Amino acid sequence: MSFGAAVSKAADMKELETSLREARRRRRKETLIERFFFLNGLMAILILGGIFALLFIKAYPAFAELGILQFFAGAVWNPTSYSIPRYGILSLIVSSLMVTLGALIIAVPLGVGCAAFISEMASKRFKEILKPAIEILAAIPSVVVGFLGIVLVNPIISKLFGVSHGLNALNGSILLAIMALPTIVSLSEDALRAVPQTYKEASLALGANRWQTLVRVSIPSALSGIIASIMLGMGRAIGETMTVLMATGNAPALTFNFLEAIQTMTATIAIELGEVPYNTTHYYALFVIGFVLFVMTFVVNLISDVILQKYQEVER
Amino acid sequence: MFRKSWYFAGLFAIAFTTLVLSVPMANGQGMIQVKGSDSEVNLVQRLAEVFMQKNPGVNISVTGGGSGTGIAALINKQTDIANSSRELSAKEEEAAKKAGVSPFRVAFATDGISVILHPENPVSKLTVDQLGKIFKGEIGNWKEVGGPDMKISLYGRQSNSGTYVFFREFVLKGDYSQHMKSMNGNAQIVEGVQRDKAGVGYAAVGYVVGSSGEVKPGVKILNVAKDEKSEAYNPAKMENVMTGKYPISRPLNQYLNGKPSGKLLDFMKFQISPEGQEIVRKQGFFPVQANWAEFNRKQGL
Numbered sequence: 228m229s230f231g232a233a234v235s236k237a238a239d240m241k242e243l244e245t246s247l248r249e250a251r252r253r254r255r256k257e258t259l260i261e262r263f264f265f266l267n268g269l270m271a272i273l274i275l276g277g278i279f280a281l282l283f284i285k286a287y288p289a290f291a292e293l294g295i296l297q298f299f300a301g302a303v304w305n306p307t308s309y310s311i312p313r314y315g316i317l318s319l320i321v322s323s324l325m326v327t328l329g330a331l332i333i334a335v336p337l338g339v340g341c342a343a344f345i346s347e348m349a350s351k352r353f354k355e356i357l358k359p360a361i362e363i364l365a366a367i368p369s370v371v372v373g374f375l376g377i378v379l380v381n382p383i384i385s386k387l388f389g390v391s392h393g394l395n396a397l398n399g400s401i402l403l404a405i406m407a408l409p410t411i412v413s414l415s416e417d418a419l420r421a422v423p424q425t426y427k428e429a430s431l432a433l434g435a436n437r438w439q440t441l442v443r444v445s446i447p448s449a450l451s452g453i454i455a456s457i458m459l460g461m462g463r464a465i466g467e468t469m470t471v472l473m474a475t476g477n478a479p480a481l482t483f484n485f486l487e488a489i490q491t492m493t494a495t496i497a498i499e500l501g502e503v504p505y506n507t508t509h510y511y512a513l514f515v516i517g518f519v520l521f522v523m524t525f526v527v528n529l530i531s532d533v534i535l536q537k538y539q540e541v542e543r
Numbered sequence: 544m545f546r547k548s549w550y551f552a553g554l555f556a557i558a559f560t561t562l563v564l565s566v567p568m569a570n571g572q573g574m575i576q577v578k579g580s581d582s583e584v585n586l587v588q589r590l591a592e593v594f595m596q597k598n599p600g601v602n603i604s605v606t607g608g609g610s611g612t613g614i615a616a617l618i619n620k621q622t623d624i625a626n627s628s629r630e631l632s633a634k635e636e637e638a639a640k641k642a643g644v645s646p647f648r649v650a651f652a653t654d655g656i657s658v659i660l661h662p663e664n665p666v667s668k669l670t671v672d673q674l675g676k677i678f679k680g681e682i683g684n685w686k687e688v689g690g691p692d693m694k695i696s697l698y699g700r701q702s703n704s705g706t707y708v709f710f711r712e713f714v715l716k717g718d719y720s721q722h723m724k725s726m727n728g729n730a731q732i733v734e735g736v737q738r739d740k741a742g743v744g745y746a747a748v749g750y751v752v753g754s755s756g757e758v759k760p761g762v763k764i765l766n767v768a769k770d771e772k773s774e775a776y777n778p779a780k781m782e783n784v785m786t787g788k789y790p791i792s793r794p795l796n797q798y799l800n801g802k803p804s805g806k807l808l809d810f811m812k813f814q815i816s817p818e819g820q821e822i823v824r825k826q827g828f829f830p831v832q833a834n835w836a837e838f839n840r841k842q843g844l
Contacts, residue, residue, distance in 0.1 A: 307702045391741035480721035498701045
């Protein structure tokens, strides 16, 4: 082996070493970045788990002291009673479900219909005005919507239905429908627009009219997006606090009548958490309500996820 | 999303600056702490503002939290003045004695709670007992008290309100009906009753009577009698509350630890002076009733 070859080999070795080191460094950097994003992904799950754990820990003393039956079998909620405190949350759950259901009954046909009109019928100029206008509806603060409920919807309901006042579940449903509408319209319209033009053309070519095309082709194809929009709207409705607090009257009596005053779970927490003495049964009982609300929204999301997945499988 | 985060950043910056600026002031000399009743907090804040303008160098901080919170803070020596819209309970007296605090009571204003109806409702007079039964849900129809055949629709406050508690202890002596609508504040009760022919609600007099004694349009203030034998009086007339003829009224108190001196004494004297009482009137409350003025005088104020 000549001297020159030995030198060049040594230089090669050195080069190789440095390039190896470089590669190692780059790999380390890459794994670091990977871990960072993994942690970010994990964060959402951690926060979710943390909230769940916190709610459960805070709610547990109330379960331990009063038993689960006291909460779910009783319909009288009166923790600051003059004589015997009662912690039945049945009427609160029923109330929350009533306004949410009412809101969906109003908002789903209106919202999907509106989305269909925007995506299939409206002229381009009208569409350009209509869609932003509906989206701006989402920017109205809930306090303002609640106020409208008191001064505007309240007398209208009382006149239409011949009841003395309109601070009831129907009022809350109407307001929540208005608040859920922008989400449903905007996202449903996006979903309808994403349906391939070829689907519609095929349907029309086979002799279907526009209505048949919309109902039998476009809406079923966009169903996953439409369901997602409805679920998001429902999430908004069930968790909304200020509007129902102002417009539904907040009478905790159990009722299934949409023309009577009701008190939702969110309103109860909002009213009472501000002033309740810490670490009392009443305090823990409010966390029970929060816990139940959390579980309810969780289940709603889970169901929507399952539906979506099933639907996508069919489409594939 | 982006705009929202900017908004929060701005808000945070403002909050931080305020905090930094206010810390040295809070540590300054002449700081008087006032804590307690939510019914009193706005009134005392206004009184304190005027007093501070006239006495530069004195700082008064007024916070709410409820009468019970204020009294607890006084016993723990965390506040100079406790606002309380009720008297001390026996338990609190005892706790104060144990902690070496001797509560000194000053009555500085009067609160009258008015009961309001829709103007079309012909009922104009009820006894305290009847009102209690109505709000407990034992009387459910206006015809039982001489009105038309209509289901009574109840408007009340939420359980965190001092007025809610006072009305319950004083008028109901029991639980409110589960059908009572709990409104967010006095103004919302008035809004509700204005639009409800079968409605009845209670609110501080300041919310239904203007500063010159006129009743706000769209509501009717009920005459209330102590019992069946007594006459019924209306709280819109100032002297009915002042003389104690109107049954649903209460003195608004402040409790201190022992007889005050220095700036504290000046502030107490200012509140019950004619100038202070004028502010009380402007805020929708009533001046100190004659018997309580006498009580203050006997204590050397």
